[in-house]
Amino acid sequence: MSSHFTARAAALLALTLTLLLAVSEASRMAKLHRIAIHRSPNFERSQKAVAAERDLVQRKYSQNLSQKANGYPVEPLSNFDNYQYYGNISIGTPPQYFMVQFDTGSSNLWIPSVNCTSAGCYDHQTYNQTASSTYQANGTYFSITYGTGSVSGYLAVDSVSVGGLTVANQKFGQVYTEVGTNFVDALFDGILGMGFPALAADGVVPLFQNMISQSLVANSVFSFYLRDNGSTVNYGGELILGGSDPSLYSGGLTYVPVSQPAYWEFITNSIKIGSTIISKGDAAIADTGTSLIIAPQAEFTAIAAIFSADSSGVFYCTSTKSMPDLVITIQGVDFRISASYYVEQSGSACQLLIQSINQEFWILGDVFLGLFYTEFDVGNQRLGFAPVNAADSVKQMGLWKVLALVMAWGLWRLGN
Numbered sequence: 001m002s003s004h005f006t007a008r009a010a011a012l013l014a015l016t017l018t019l020l021l022a023v024s025e026a027s028r029m030a031k032l033h034r035i036a037i038h039r040s041p042n043f044e045r046s047q048k049a050v051a052a053e054r055d056l057v058q059r060k061y062s063q064n065l066s067q068k069a070n071g072y073p074v075e076p077l078s079n080f081d082n083y084q085y086y087g088n089i090s091i092g093t094p095p096q097y098f099m100v101q102f103d104t105g106s107s108n109l110w111i112p113s114v115n116c117t118s119a120g121c122y123d124h125q126t127y128n129q130t131a132s133s134t135y136q137a138n139g140t141y142f143s144i145t146y147g148t149g150s151v152s153g154y155l156a157v158d159s160v161s162v163g164g165l166t167v168a169n170q171k172f173g174q175v176y177t178e179v180g181t182n183f184v185d186a187l188f189d190g191i192l193g194m195g196f197p198a199l200a201a202d203g204v205v206p207l208f209q210n211m212i213s214q215s216l217v218a219n220s221v222f223s224f225y226l227r228d229n230g231s232t233v234n235y236g237g238e239l240i241l242g243g244s245d246p247s248l249y250s251g252g253l254t255y256v257p258v259s260q261p262a263y264w265e266f267i268t269n270s271i272k273i274g275s276t277i278i279s280k281g282d283a284a285i286a287d288t289g290t291s292l293i294i295a296p297q298a299e300f301t302a303i304a305a306i307f308s309a310d311s312s313g314v315f316y317c318t319s320t321k322s323m324p325d326l327v328i329t330i331q332g333v334d335f336r337i338s339a340s341y342y343v344e345q346s347g348s349a350c351q352l353l354i355q356s357i358n359q360e361f362w363i364l365g366d367v368f369l370g371l372f373y374t375e376f377d378v379g380n381q382r383l384g385f386a387p388v389n390a391a392d393s394v395k396q397m398g399l400w401k402v403l404a405l406v407m408a409w410g411l412w413r414l415g416n
């Protein structure tokens with residue numbers, strides 16, 4: 001008699017707990033705002049594409065941060081195919097839609113103006129200020145220098161919506177002219193910078209900082225989930241505003257403080273190839289604007305020597321299977337990248353997807369970010385990393401709920 005009662009009570013308790021957990025999970029998830037990320041269908045890992053991308057990253061990082069405080073950022077715009085992760089946003093009332101690159105390595109938002117007459121503006125969506133009832137004039141001239149040219153125009157103020165969140169009075173750049181850039185080929189219309197305010201030109205408050213001050217996000221956090229190492233064209237992953245989705249990664253996030261809030265920069269414990277230590281205590285930057293890993297010159301040379309690779313990272317190989325892992329240790333936790341991710345094999349030629357430009361820190365693009373879910377915690381100035389879940393295990397995330405329900409049903413039956 002009493003054992004029946006106990007089993008029934010346990011069944012009710014299990015059911016209640018399951019429901020409570022499901023409800024709290026649902027309310028937490030409801031606070032997240034998701035934006036699908038697209039990737040260029042022309043993405044390729046040829047030697048030429050890797051070299052072009054390395055040059056592009058070099059231009060992006062060859063700027064002088066202290067000069068940039070009153071000047072203008074360098075935003076490279078060529079070789080679009082390998083570094084573009086982009087998604088849909090809208091500006092103005094009624095909404096005008098734009099595809100923008102989400103770039104954690106810069107901090108300004110800019111899009112082409114309807115008044116732009118340069119070739120690069122023609123095959124892109126352009127912003128028509130006259131058609132927006134929420135547009136406000138600013139008129140300050142801005143100019144962004146590229147490796148090969150520049151874009152320039154005037155600052156404007158309007159509402160900007162991303163993932164269902166509308167920021168009022170966002171300042172952004174309307175591009176009027178474009179000189180010597182390769183923007184014509186870009187699949188996105190503009191760039192949405194997600195770095196810290198210190199990187200922003202003209203002291204413009206970045207979009208996510210306005211989302212925080214306008215209380216649009218429950219937490220001052222955004223996160224990137226780049227699926228299948230970013231190879232999926234129409235659904236390359238998600239940008240999540242307001243938090244992280246634990247179903248997309250396994251285990252807990254490993255948090256590391258941002259060492260200098262401009263780029264998303266932090267200090268690694270060590271970086272190894274197999275058991276060979278390449279660096280200890282190097283700084284690294286999480287940059288969604290590149291697909292590669294970039295190492296400082298001396299570290300790159302040490303890695304190239306292990307593989308007998310040339311200065312472009314090209315070497316003779318038979319299979320990536322016998323090659324050691326790249327191990328990045330952050331806050332005592334090892335983040336392992338197998339050679340099949342950081343080396344691209346084409347016949348007997350292998351190409352390191354680790355490259356070098358002349359800088360003192362590492363830049364972790366999607367060779368790293370595609371494997372590790374990344375939380376960008378603006379409020380606490382820290383980054384969180386965890387291994388992404390494979391698409392299959394994401395489907396299994398409802399499994400614990402099913403198991404709990406089956407258990408409750410079994411206990412209930414036992415009580416009868």
Ligand SMILES: *[C@@H]1O[C@H](CO)[C@@H](O)[C@H](O)[C@H]1NC(C)=O
Binds near residue numbers: 064065066067
């Ligand atoms: C950056 O600019 C500042 C101010 O103009 C200057 O003092 C500094 O030497 C520059 N640094 C580099 C590395 O060029």
Ligand SMILES: *[C@@H]1O[C@H](CO)[C@@H](O)[C@H](O)[C@H]1NC(C)=O
Binds near residue numbers: 088089097099
């Ligand atoms: C952006 O979203 C809007 C509204 O959902 C849609 O009409 C538009 O086609 C989308 N743009 C692109 C390029 O997908």
Ligand SMILES: *[C@@H]1O[C@H](CO)[C@@H](O)[C@H](O)[C@H]1NC(C)=O
Binds near residue numbers: 115
């Ligand atoms: C844009 O061009 C239109 C004419 O096509 C003009 O009326 C308008 O003043 C221009 N806007 C700006 C901000 O220059």
Ligand SMILES: *[C@@H]1O[C@H](CO)[C@@H](O)[C@H](O)[C@H]1NC(C)=O
Binds near residue numbers: 114
């Ligand atoms: C911009 O919007 C205004 C108002 O809706 C419209 O009259 C004008 O034709 C638009 N300009 C362009 C170039 O589409």
Ligand SMILES: *[C@@H]1O[C@H](CO)[C@@H](O)[C@H](O)[C@H]1NC(C)=O
Binds near residue numbers: 137139203
């Ligand atoms: C336009 O924006 C700049 C940069 O934030 C600011 O310094 C300037 O005062 C603004 N001008 C107007 C007319 O609002």
Ligand SMILES: *[C@@H]1O[C@H](CO)[C@@H](O)[C@H](O)[C@H]1NC(C)=O
Binds near residue numbers: 045228229231
């Ligand atoms: C990673 O991306 C490449 C294409 O760039 C693809 O061939 C490979 O299968 C992907 N790996 C995994 C595990 O998804």
